Amino acid sequence: MTFETTDSVTLKIWDRTAIDHTLDSVVRDLSPRAAAAKCGIAITRSGPNTFTVGLNHNVPQGSTFEEVTR
Template identity: 45%
Template sequence: MIAAPTAEREIRLSFSSAEEMHDGLDRAVNSLIESAATDANCGILVTRHEPGSYTVALDESVPFGQTLEAIAA
């Protein structure tokens, strides 16, 4: 797994296996929950860009307290 924080509000992740992916996405979401709680005006959006490539980010379009998933077109 390769994780690259792009800002306090976003983490880009690359995985080489499904096992890495599940654990890595869970850790990334959990790491942003604290930031979302202090911000209290956004939730977390997990976006799949291509197989093995994801972004986990705080997003104001997601209601506070929720985590949503999206697939980039």
């Protein structure tokens, strides 16, 4: 893990079969630590097998999670 800022973490996930499970675990673990709802965690693909996970400050309190399909 590489910490780029205080609000995000960059992950390089080499095992493609573990990407979904790993990102789900990160959101589940980060949410209570950041005192944010799961919908307040943003995941962006920042490169091949590289994902940036951070707080989404634009999500209103109490909003629901919206899954993005591929």
